Amino acid sequence: MTSVRRRRVFAAAATGAALALVLTACGGNDDPEPGATGDGDGGDADCAAYEQYGDLSGKTVTVYTSIVSPEDQPHIDSYKPFEECTGATISYEGSKEFEAQLLVRLEAGSAPDIAYIPQPGLLQTIVQDYPDTIVPASEGTSANVDEFFSPSWKTYGSVDGTFYAAPLGANVKSFVWYSPKQFEANGYDIPETWDDLIALSDKIVADHGADGAKPWCAGIGSGDATGWPATDWLEDMVLRTAGGDVYDKWITNDVKFNDPQIATALEKVGEILRNPDYVNGGLGDVSSIAATTFQDGGLPILAEDGKDPLCYMHRQASFYAANWPAGTNVAEDGDVFAFYFPGLDAGTRPVLGGGEFVAAFSDRPEVAAFQAFLASPEWANAKAVSTPNGGWVSANSGLDPKNLVSPIDQLSATILGDTTQEFRFDASDLMPAAVGAGSFWTQMTAWIAEGKSDADVLDAIQASWP
Amino acid sequence: MSAVSSELTIDDGTPKGSAIDRLDARAAKARRGLGSVGASSIAIVLAILWTIPTFGLLITSIRPQADIQTSGWWTWFSSPSFTSENYHEVLTGSTTNFSTFFVNSFVITIPSVLIPITLALLAAYAFAWIPFKGREILFVAVFALQVVPLQIALIPLLTQYVRWGLNGTFWTVWLSHTIFALPLAIFLLHNFMKDVPRSLVEAARVDGAGHVRIFFTVMLPLLVPAIASFAIFQFLWVWNDLLVALTFAGGSKNVAPLTVRLAELAGTRDDQWHLLSAGAFVAMVVPVIVFLALQRYFVRGLLAGSVKG
Known part of the structure; x- marks a missing residue:
């Protein structure tokens, strides 16, 4: 009796140890980068506007946001033209604990490449507390914001005169x-x-x-x-x-x-x-x-x-x-x-409104390119097209209201685009x-x-x- | 055959009758105390109060989305409506990805249970049966570590993982759960090992068994209930953990467990209650199965370990 029992325990312990080893091996091989899947040519998509970003095959940009399902899918879809034309991979991660977790990550040194900051107050906190982690907006981003956004939006993405974060989405509260x-x-x-x-x-x-x-x-x-x-x-x-x-x-x-x-x-x-x-x-x-x-x-x-x-x-x-x-x-x-x-x-x-801002925590070329892309009319229109149920607008003047499906979004875009109306952030x-x-x-x-x-x-x- | 049965038959020389009478009297007294109407009704009221939120969640999970948004779950009794759509969407919906996270949860939980138990068994044996210098102080130190809240270790640990290049892998979660579980595991298993009669160990030693042999042939078979109880405890804790997983594994689909996904299910604007409630019940299935299957070890093992220490 005792020896049978003993053998059984041995067997159980051995199985357990083997299982642990197998799982360990699996975990060790788990590569967070899904590899270079982009083929660079992008098929039938019109890639002319993306040539400025160069060839980014095999590069990965991580994006961290507070936007979770079901609103996250349109965002992920809106990156597709960029991924197809440049070959880069965008790894999207949304969390409802974003505002607390972002600071934890910055503190620990595992900052995402790009973060969508939902309010300028948080941007100020980051610039003051973690000045070494955040990088000023890339030149391409700055150029896009100057061209397609009203100056007040640029000031909301700036801290102490330095421009960090480009406006992304917007909403009208009035x-x-x-x-x-x-x-x-x-x-x-x-x-x-x-x-x-x-x-x-x-x-x-x-x-x-x-x-x-x-x-x-x-x-x-x-x-x-x-x-x-x-x-x-x-x-x-x-x-x-x-x-x-x-x-x-x-x-x-x-x-x-x-x-x-x-x-x-x-x-x-x-x-x-x-x-x-x-x-x-x-x-x-x-x-x-x-x-x-x-x-x-x-x-x-x-x-x-x-x-x-x-x-x-x-x-x-x-x-x-x-x-x-x-x-x-x-x-x-x-x-x-x-x-x-x-x-x-x-x-x-x-007009009272709000919006998110795109801050970068790395100055790698692919991150700079992606940040510039998010401030471009190409992205704004891609996002509008990939949001079939509406509920999204941008203050980007290159956004074609025809691409917005819902009448309320079109009205919002009209109000945001009307320069005679005085816009103020929440x-x-x-x-x-x-x-x-x-x-x-x-x-x-x-x-x-x-x-x-x-x-x-x-x-x-x-x-x-x- | 087992420690429990042998303990009951120990003959310590005192007149058998009086000892058993005393035990019977105490048992009867306890039965009277616990069996009284007052105590029973308090227990029933507590059980009902504790179950109501879960029950409400269950009702919510089978109501149509429109009903959830317009009225409370208790109105279900006056106007019952049933749908399996919520479960269908959670399990097979293209955006929820529940199966991926389910697998992740298992990949996280199983090593996070096995690693601390293995380490704690070895450490507990050393603390209980191998005399070495500073043993008492070291044991008190391990015991005292239970007092330290794990929250204070989150950011330093994450910083360290980033430096070691472990960030974004399962290792961060496994190591963290192991670290946080070890003090309690060592303490509990040590108390069990101490309980094994010295004579048994000495007999084995006289027969020529070394530490390794004693550990595997004498200790392990006797410790099965203790190991099982701690394993359930750790399994439930790791399976239901959100904080550690969120901090170390983040929301990345490659490594995040079910709880992280579940927390996001309510949607950006908290309007997806139908998915959250159904998802919660799906996630609950595994811990319930584990608990029911190993329940008999749970109370026995934990009580024996903690009280006798």
Whole structure:
């Protein structure tokens, strides 16, 4: 008995050891580079625009981003012309823990070649804390950005006068989502000014208030980042009531949070967001805004069959298009669409937006070439074509709006391309993290959820400025 | 035949009847204490509370995407709807690549279980049966290492791996899991080895057995429950680990395990709940099978090791 048992244990141990060796061997041979698969000629693709990058056969560029499925596939597809024409291989890696993991990798010395930085504030942190890892934008990148982007975009990708990161995608935040069908049925016009907007809201209250409907619905819940949609409201309003110059000074805290100009803007936001007659259609009272996730905030605009909707307007960025349920027709004559969030008068039309930036952590020629490619119109158009469901735009002026499939993206591209409209980047993304990703969010949430007074909220945010 | 049965039949010379009576009395008391209505109801309430989130996840995973986005899972009871589409998409969808990550998880987990057990067995034997200078201090040091949180070692370790050129391979994950598991493994297995009666080892030595022979013929057969319990423990920990894998293996398809993929399944804007819930259940299958298959070792092995030390 004992000897049989012993032999069995021996056998088990031996099998285990053998298995370990086999697995070890497999792991050791696991080459992270899939080898030179590019054939260089690129078949039928038109490679003329790619000749400037030279022959990059056998070279690999790693890309690290915060964009995961399902939005990652269009990105991977958009690199194909580059890979086919130059022979380089692009290795894409997306992670939702990108912002923490990127810093870990930089610290440990295993930086990716290219990273998509979702906010300029992070770029500043990297330049300040890891100046040896990041490399300034390549010449080709710089030339492309000068040619195809407005100068303000270049400043957002620069730190202390050095240009590091080229703009990639963009989004427009100054949008109000509405239902064209319902507006038509009720004879409502799209408001051109702030006063029109308030008048329309009052009209909706008069027409539908008795049925329990409200003109506005909103949701600012977003996990750790709860409150950011409310900061967008205030940013949009500061642009309208105080203008771009004050906005720029506000970001650097030369205009304080408790400055009367900011207080005026917050009061205007309160006229809608804290007005119990106006909110929160289909979702509850004012405080329900804080409890509703931003994904769900606009859904009451869609009416159930044969019924009137419980909500008529929802201010949210262009990317909200992805949140409508499958089958919703997002078009100017469809179920939902967006209009430009009006300024105080029809003449001033500032635009609030956001976007990602491409930073390079290696000066190898293939990395420089790829960074330049991402700033080129070839990439912008390839990306537009490879995004069949829409939900993506770029501020690249070489982007042909015809390549964009969804009407909302086309509208965004038109607004981004309109140089008469003053564009400003999302302020909370540019402020120090203690405010822009901290007290600004939490205090705006308290403003809504607890009914904290305007003055208290602004004082508290100002006090937290580092 | 086994350590457990031989322990129960040890005759230590005291009057048998009274010892057994005392044991019976204690067992009866324990049974009364645990069997009371109050204790049972607390246990049942705890079990229900702990199961509700998983249950909600299960319900979510079989609801259509539109339902998940518009109402909570508890409304399923009033308006039941069923779809296997979520599982279908997770398992066969072109973008999820679950099979690749499933294989990666096994390739990561199996060596991460075998390596620390092998090393810890050898170390534990030395600590228990080979007298050498500084043994006590060294053992206390190993024991104390359990207190150190692994998080503080992440960045220095990664820096070191990059310097050695191991970055992006399975080695980083295997080595890290081994390093983090060793203190507990050595401690647990050492306690088991210490429990083996000295007379048994001495008898073997008198028969002419050296350390190697004692280790393989005396210790290993007796340690099977301990090894199995630690193996399950380590298997579950490595299989479910996200932090270590994310830091060292990153999200690269070549080496990342299932948990890394699972964490991304909800999508950039957290709107893919239907995939996340179904994916979670697919990932759960393996640990559940392992646990059920080896469950009887689990409690026995862990309890014996920790209490007797």
